[in-house]
Amino acid sequence: MKNRMVFLIAGILVFSSFVNADQNKGPETIVLDGGSKGKIALPHLTHQNMLKDCNACHSTFPQKTGSIQALKAEGKLENKFVMNNLCIACHRAEKKAGKPSGPISCSGCHGN
Numbered sequence: 001m002k003n004r005m006v007f008l009i010a011g012i013l014v015f016s017s018f019v020n021a022d023q024n025k026g027p028e029t030i031v032l033d034g035g036s037k038g039k040i041a042l043p044h045l046t047h048q049n050m051l052k053d054c055n056a057c058h059s060t061f062p063q064k065t066g067s068i069q070a071l072k073a074e075g076k077l078e079n080k081f082v083m084n085n086l087c088i089a090c091h092r093a094e095k096k097a098g099k100p101s102g103p104i105s106c107s108g109c110h111g112n
């Protein structure tokens, strides 16, 4: 009985790792619309590998290209909300904690 339980759990683990491998992770780099300040190249894959948790960003907008702009256009997301509350907030916190961090200055993100 105990063995069957172990096999069952092992099976579930193997299965869920296949499911993860099939997950659409999107492109390696995503170019975002930065309005008058110019486009932003987001190293998407780097963030996925680093943060592990997709919801660090995708609890705010869905896993779909153009979703930030769409939500902004519908008035469901404030302009610069993602920039200030996700991107810059996290980079600042990481920097403050003395860890490797992303850009905080405008030109570090915009126009690259």
Ligand code: HEC
Residues within 6 Å of the ligand: 023, 024, 025, 026, 027, 030, 032, 042, 044, 047, 048, 051, 052, 053, 054, 055, 056, 057, 058, 061, 062, 063, 064, 065, 066, 067, 068, 069
């Ligand atoms: C650092 C923030 C961040 C994290 C973490 C993140 N994403 Fe994204 N993701 C984005 C942004 C930004 C977009 C583009 C949204 C837009 O264009 O408005 C996006 C778009 C996508 C897309 C759509 C790509 C396409 O070509 O249509 C998929 C799929 C996706 N993400 C999957 C994931 C998965 C799976 C994870 C976790 C393993 C993840 N993302 C983690 C920020 C993130």
Ligand code: HEC
Residues within 6 Å of the ligand: 032, 033, 034, 035, 036, 037, 040, 068, 078, 079, 080, 081, 082, 083, 084, 087, 088, 091, 102, 103, 104, 105, 106, 107, 108, 109, 110
């Ligand atoms: C860590 C990356 C990052 C940094 C640093 C950054 N931005 Fe952004 N910015 C973004 C992203 C992502 C968007 C698009 C999503 C949004 O509107 O939140 C954006 C959007 C914008 C927009 C367009 C808003 C609109 O009306 O549609 C402006 C203007 C802007 N940023 C100005 C700035 C200025 C000025 C600075 C420096 C003080 C700055 N940004 C620093 C990532 C960044």
Ligand code: HEC
Residues within 6 Å of the ligand: 040, 041, 042, 043, 046, 047, 050, 051, 056, 057, 082, 083, 086, 087, 088, 090, 091, 094, 100, 101, 102, 103, 108, 109
């Ligand atoms: C929850 C934390 C977190 C969020 C949210 C986040 N980042 Fe980052 N980002 C990081 C960390 C940590 C690094 C440093 C990676 C390293 O150097 O190892 C980084 C690095 C970067 C870099 C530099 C990559 C390089 O190759 O030097 C860019 C550009 C960047 N982030 C843009 C963004 C943008 C745009 C957003 C919002 C759409 C965003 N980040 C959201 C944590 C975050």
